[in-house]
Amino acid sequence: MNAVKIGLIGYGTIGRMLAKAIRDGAAGDATLVAVKDIYEEPPFELSPDSPAYTTNIDSFLSMDMAAVVEAASQEVLKEYAPLVVKSGRSLVAMSVGAFGDKAFLEQLGDLATGHRSRILIPSGAIGGLDAISAAAIDQIHEITLTTTKPVTALAGVKSAIDPQLDLDSVTTPTCIYDGPAEEAVARFPLNINVAAALSLAGIGFARTRVRIVVDPEGTRNIHRIDARGVFGELSLEFANNPSPTNPKTSYLAALSAIRLVKTLTEAVRIGG
Ligand SMILES: NC(=O)c1ccc[n+]([C@@H]2O[C@H](COP(=O)([O-])OP(=O)(O)OC[C@H]3O[C@@H](n4cnc5c(N)ncnc54)[C@H](O)[C@@H]3O)[C@@H](O)[C@H]2O)c1
Known part of the structure; x- marks a missing residue:
């Protein structure tokens, strides 16, 4: 298993479940190093063991991480994805609806190629x-x-x-x-x-x-x-089934984000 440092944009329904899974060891050897959201006060207790918290995307991206999970919104994905990709990190994008904009996906794909980054899209609320x-x-x-x-x-x-x-x-x-x-x-x-x-x-x-x-x-x-x-x-x-805290988000969607992060840490990959 590879140790993988993760940054998280969006500490809502999916983000919180992912953070908990990483803490509990359910996402392989992943460590959550930083969280970016818009709350002025950190949405969790800060301690030497907790991830860093910031509302500022530049401070967030200045931290040592290999992959960034976006679990915020389509607007947020459109705004920050190019920055993440240009920084050479892998991007795990939950707000996949943003890729309905073909030009955006093509430009992001070109950026990823140029910066040795990858855009990973979990299967979310479906599978297969x-x-x-x-x-x-x-x-x-x-x-x-x-x-x-x-x-x-x-x-x-x-x-x-x-x-x-x-x-x-x-x-x-x-x-x-x-x-x-x-x-x-x-x-x-x-x-x-x-x-x-x-x-x-x-x-x-x-x-x-x-x-x-x-x-x-x-x-x-x-x-x-x-x-x-x-x-x-x-x-x-x-x-x-809906997720426990947000009826609009299927529980399976959060599980699929956790699964993808776990996959990043594994030497053997099954399916996909
Ligand atoms: N791929 C799928 O099948 C699937 C399924 C469910 C949800 N989703 C998508 O995943 C995303 C997250 O879903 P959720 O249920 O966790 O949403 P949520 O509303 O519970 O949480 C979103 C979080 O993003 C934060 N946020 C807003 N603006 C931000 C910014 N500028 N920077 C950082 N954080 C910001 C919010 O404060 C909130 O904490 C949504 O876009 C949703 O549509 C995808």
Whole structure:
């Protein structure tokens, strides 16, 4: 196992779970050396054993670390990712929806190549991206993501199929969007990370089909992936429990960030 020093941008739901996992030894031989957030007061007790805390990105990047985990927001990722990459650190990006902006991803990729950095995207609230990206080496004919959410998870959202539809009045599972991922990520930003990760792993935002279904009886976010190609066919379904402190973030998403950090420390890598 390799010892890996980690910096963390965003000490919210995912950031706190990652910090705890590192402390508890659940993320291999990773050490959290620094945290950057926007709270004036450190959000944890500072001690000789605790990570450093700063609100300043330059102080943060001046610390000794091999990889930076972003677990803040798309805006934060867009602002800081180029700085992280230019500093030669690996970047683990949770707010993958930001990569719906193709030009941003291309520029960041070029920067990473020039500075011997890498951009790593955890599979987040879904999985199977290893198989999808392997299948994409040959031809994939179609990929559909069907995301089914409870009414509460879609509060304030308008149906793209029937704009007059009152989501609170539906009595059976009802489709409110069916179209390409590129339009889905613009119209339904709450669903953006999963659709973006799947599009990037497979056949892109224009060809990945996204369906969003509201389920009046539902209690969890369910993501189903159906793909067909030269490899054969696959169907995967994730019925995600929310994380304990933020119902918008699936617990699996936080676990996948922890898993990716653990992978950075391991000599043997499985999957992916
Ligand atoms: N890839 C996936 O499948 C997936 C799943 C869930 C969440 N996410 C994304 O991961 C990100 C984090 O999710 P979360 O649930 O932990 O969010 P959260 O709202 O609980 O925490 C975000 C943290 O970022 C901090 N922050 C805001 N501006 C900042 C700045 N300029 N610098 C540093 N920190 C700043 C906030 O203060 C907060 O502590 C979000 O963008 C979310 O959409 C991705």
